[in-house]
Amino acid sequence: MQITITLADQTKKIFPKDITCLSIAQSISDKLAQKILVASVNDTLWDIERPITQDATVKLFTWDDAEGKNTFWHSSAHLMAEALLHFYPKAKLGIGPPIAQGFYYDIDFGKETFDIQNFAAIEKKMLALASQKNIFSRKNISKKEAIQYFEKKKEKYKLELLKNLQDGQITLYTQGNFTDLCKGPHIPHTGSIKAIKLLNVAGAYWQGNEKNQQLTRLYAITFPQKKELQNYLTVLEEAKKRDHRTIGKNLKLFTFSQKVGMGLPLWLPKGAVLREKLIKFLTKAQNERGYSPVVTPHIAKKDLYVTSGHDAKYGADAFQPIKTPHDELFMLKPMNCPHHCEIYQSEPRSYKELPIRLSEFGTVYRYEQHGELHGLTRVRGFTQDDAHIFCRPDQVKEEFKKVIDLVLYIFDKLKFQNFTAQISLHDPQHPEKYIGKTANWLQAEAAIQQAAQEKYLETTTKLGEAAFYGPKLDFMVKDAIGRSWQMGTVQLDYQLPEKFQLTYTGKDNTKHRPVMIHRAPFGSLERFIAILIEHTAGNFPLWLAPTPVIVLTVSEKYNEYAQKVCTALKKQQIDANLDDRNEKIGKKIREAAIQKIPYMLIIGEKETKDHTVAVRKKGEGDVGSMELHFFVKKLQEEFYIY
Template sequence: MTELLKISLPDGSVREMEAGSTPADVAAAIGPGLAKAAIAARVNGEVRDINRPFDCDSELALITSKDEADALELARHDFAHILAEAVQALYPGTQITFGPATDDGFYYDVMAPPSREPFSMDDLPAIEEKMREIIRADKPLRREVWSRQQLIDKWETEGEAFKAEWARELPENEELTVYWSGDDWLDMCRGPHLASTGKLDPQAFKLMRVAGAYWRGDQRNAQLTRIYGTGWLNKKQLNQHLMRLEEAAKRDHRKLGREMDLFHLQEEAHGSVFWHPKGYRIWRELEAYMRRKMDGAGYREIKTPQLMDVRQWTASGHWGKYAENMFAVPDIVPEVDDTGAAAEAPKVADDAEWMAIKPMNCPAHVLVFKQGITSYRDLPIRLGEMGCCHRNEPHGALHGLMRVRQFTQDDAHIFCTEDQVVEEVRSFCKLAADVYKDFGFTFAIKLALRPEKRLGSDEDWDKAEQELRDAVREAGMMNEEYGWEELPGEGAFYAPKLEWHLTDAIGRTWQVGTIQGDRVLPDRLDATYVGEDGEKHRPVMLHRAIFGSYERFIGILIEHYAGRLPSWLSPIQAVVATIVSDADDYANEAVAKLQAAGIRVEADTRNEKINYKVREHSLAKVPHLLVVGKREAEEGTVAIRTLGEKEQRVMSLDEAIAMLTEAATPPDLRD
């Protein structure tokens, strides 16, 4: 008698299928439309190939292109394999390594054959065309289970040294799989894949660039070429993505930072920012805004040392986790001769005490909390700091303002009782939402759950994760409007965290604010308060930030607004520009009145044509240009050109001052 398997579907129905049946067979049994649309399957929660047989009674959800996240992951995975196949077909002797899907595409690391130079941008058109040829051939993608020795033998025979090295490290007791593309090319891979190469749109991908990469990410190993591509479900999605990239290039904060004279970076301080007066004005406005928000929410600002003894970082657990990303120096005073010149650098003794520049503010805030005796009546205590931190980021990871070595956080830590956690987090959710809305962002909230390697008990993690859920629910934000999602394994080593992911003007997302519920650090650093029972208790420590770092947040703002910052944030809020020299005195008078009203304004009385002045100040992203000539001087008026608007408005100087004053008022100070 034929064995029947019970396949449970999302609508609650159950279909009985013969052993050896596949999700494709179920789709065909339901109807031809679904059979054509189904591209993969989720079997008992695991995404699998549409043609992989069931191995037991199963829960099945068929995946179509409407399930965009899963469909894109599958497509990009296939594009990566096809890239590797195309490179080897065009350039025999090329060694392949690995190629995963990425957030917007895929890449594959390869080593060119000894007979040619490493791959370059010039090679990409030919590789693209070969990929399209493979896709149009509609080659079936077939899964097979191999032994480790089979894999080793194949790769060694074919001279694939990198694959052979990896295969030798694979466990014998795991199911090892390869995927065939037709009958002539294969790669070892866990899958899943689409049923055939023809399921991809040959016009839905583009190879973007090449870069150097080291085997297994270690610079001591062989250098490879990484070929990057972007891949989508159809040509329309690809074109939209390429348009976003083009728009993103126009908005690049590094380009706009130069044009607007905001900041610069140079090798003498690699990874740190030189802020120019205009850029630092943006910083100061943000800092003043955040101080008002923190003062209003009951935070008390502190300032803590940049250098602390390494033993403090060891006690906190950070030295064990972040030592390679910390800057540390021995606590040694160099010898100085009579002229005041330093002698040669002293040798560091084995027993020298080491000091570390802080990569985060948390341990120092615990030390402030521990001064004196704290009662439960004093809690919650909210300590904030505009804390400058340093992290030894790799050179290749640095990127303008977005990834730096020296940065300043709008950091704060809340010390509270167990019973106060949910309310404190709920209040923070509301505070963060108010801030992001003031800057014109929409956002999603995600909960990053416990990682595999972590400190603290499972009981404490259970409690901390549930407290964050409860707080978001009480804030009314655990819903689709706020994009609620839980992220398994992505929490910090000491605490789960809520993350705020902002969406900018062109649809990109940026993870910015966080709040973490920590029971580990107070225990490691022996923080206590005296409870109502007269005994010592551990506080819960909530780590929180809204901007994240000022550097990165300013970079995000520049790109979000394409440099056209709101008037209240703009370094120069208005320029009074003359058409003729006869209006110079009136221009200076107007500037004086605007400055008296608190407007950041400059006069442009240069002997240049007005069109030249308009172009120059538009490039500098000045929000308002007040044009004055002989007529305006006689009538006491100005012609206002607002950045981004085609028409100019003529109004009295007093009306202009009132309008600009309203625009220059920070959103939290408006009625």
């Protein structure tokens, strides 16, 4: 019997029934047959040596495809489990999936503790097992048999996984001495795993639930070639150098103090300049777009947050209230929105004034969990570039689109290219996590989706990621080591106006409820700057650089003229530093370069005599001498690109 196989390029080929993808690859070229790791048959991932029984569309995947890598790493996870059981025969296995970079396996070591010292031994064992070229063999098994099998092995986590599987759809994969519950597919045999690196150990709750047992998660990565592992490790090293905590320290942007408290950043002069420049930039953009700046205090009565619903939701996880001698309770503000609601409330509003856009660089304080704090990306005190737009229901979509434009404008100016837009919706399975009527939720969610669509924004959608009062459009950006952080956010809210009984008088002379849009293009200045540091590796664009220009003297003889140059630059609003130390020019240049200063002006005998400056530009080197006013003009042109 013959079957027709349609390949990715739409060519059709006739093969005998029970042909495998490996044979199909062989029919194309030997080289492809060597490289193929996994395939898909009618869009279902398929072992390459598993027979195909009927007409199908087949795609072949190699290491160059995400599917190939995932399968390779998934198989590697099985290999790691096999090696681990060799050293820890009593360990119980959780799950072992591939991830973006490598894979992990969750293991319950029981009373034993896992020792990192064993990494090398496990890697060695894995390599030894890999070289045996053990075949990954697939076996269909009934649920009853599967339960018997794993009961005998006392694999309690596997038994729990089995509970949620349907009889008839259960498969086991075996390689060497190891058999795992697994739907597959896998690479043909372990022999293609040539390079192995165990990366780190972490605790992870079983099934991601805090109330469950915590298992030990081992992260690792493997490659089909040793060279690729070397490259990967080099990339990791490079990424570490971009870490905003390292650069922040080296460039003297910010610091932390145990005495001040964990998660409370202290902005050093250079960091503060950077912050101010970003604030100035966004303020200008917002003022041009009809925002009105407001200022609200850092504390407010607890009642405010009871009204808003934040207290019920987050009260327990907040900094505890401050008590006055008269038993009043004040909270450090965790959010600006309730304050802005009160500003809206301060006078009667007409439909004619809407939308009202209240903006504030508002510093908020949240009692984040100890283990969550991370450099500037997760802190306990931070400044949001917050604004709340109060508008009529018929204005929602237009306003939402304007906010998207603003976020994209900012990302564009700061050259954030690799962001993803995520629509965060409520999870209908967990209504207790949200406030408000379902009808409002659906309306809000539809509005966000529509606005994003009309802006041709490519989005992913996630259930259960919404704020408790409304759905969000989040802009996610990755840091140097590939972690994804929420930056800009736009949130649609029908609930707070309800809670605060906000109204406006409509055309019909009756009271109506406005809709609120919460939005923060940066998200928080702290996190934004952290990511900006990592994306630029500290090489900020000229208009943001804390020190755009440094004046370097060749010897102390020229300090006087250099000082004059510096003063002249400052008069032109160009923040120039002066390095008049008794050091050689080479050293001064090196240090200025390490500080990533965009322009160095070198002042020696020639410049002093000719009243010029010798310009050295970052990345370009010596660009020659010129008169100061000419340099100033050039610099200003570069500044005012923005």
